[in-house]
Amino acid sequence: MLNIETDKFILRKFSMQDMYDLHILLSDKSVNTFLPWFTHNSIKETGEFYENRIRGQQYCFAICQKENNSPI
Template sequence: MVLETKRLLLRPFEPDDLDALYLLLQDEEVNTFLPWFPARDRRQAERFYQDSFQGRPYSYAICRKDDSIPVGYIKADTGDGHELSYALRREFWHHGIVTEAGQALIEQLKKDHVPYLTATHDRNNPRSGGVMRQLGMRYCYSYVEQWQPKNFPVVFRMYQLNLDGQEDRVYSTYGDRAQTRFIEEGL
């Protein structure tokens, strides 16, 4: 399924997109706050494509309408947490692209009766939290996790958007698994 916005096409990744995906995954700055190390070669990008996008609903290449070449990705997992994740090539940061793509994805999730969406970000990456808030997500709690495979502790902030009207629901699994869970004031 293809989703369309004013500036973007969200479409499934295809094998022909591997060069564009590798360009995104190999960038150290883009991957600073993502849980994996930058891709060292095209084979790693191909494995990422197979593991993260191939045959998965709600997994989209973010493409500008003018050329349909992927500049990023956005996806919502179909597992228990319905976790939203995204990444964008550096030269497209700060233009509202992920927010625009996220709004389109959220509309599709609502149509498909997905009850809620969660997302987490490293608290050292507050811009990602800004995207979550712009999408209407609300901060629920923070927790500490030993981040793998990078193997260092990270304070994550968990956001949630209830799509079915059950505003009091909070997905607690991330915090329940952590040894340390807390609420940060002012978020």
Template structure:
């Protein structure tokens, strides 16, 4: 599987493409919003300098490595990032997403994630997982709309925010092995001290 040539994807309303250096201010808008980032492990970005480093490390540097799918979610009408959707190439093939508040409740993340999941399946990714904080059931609703199935809950001391969080783990098997359940999050919880 070669993830370094991740193709641009199109849906009815959206263009899913790589982030570029020209997207710095859009990325800052997404990752500096406190409400958008409430249920993410990292703190909201505080400056354009932080955003520049985040863009480089989280997106630009990874496009030459086999790290999976890291897409900017853009409306076709203006091709400006309003969110992101990612699937990691390595286990547990975690699906992650975020969207500017102004675009919530329009099915945009579901539409974008469906396209990326379809591409991952085509490329031979065997399954995907996704987790959400139990205090964020709307994220779980996205997972359900995508056809993902709830598997188990677990607790984790979330870093760098350093808060104990209960997560719900969902999974979708893409290769027909419907009995498979990724247990890594559960095992990680069992191996934590205390």
């Protein structure tokens, strides 16, 4: 999969290295207000979410800041 890049952002597939950043996003109640899942309470829950809903999905991408390649 080829990454798509702009001056400030990168669109790429999620990876296991994103687990901490993904957990920060998924454990934030305000981020999850309008999403069809519940706020995560543990990194284990985020890992299960990654395995069941993100990993291997054709159209599931991380939008990352180019300066640190971290999902936002």
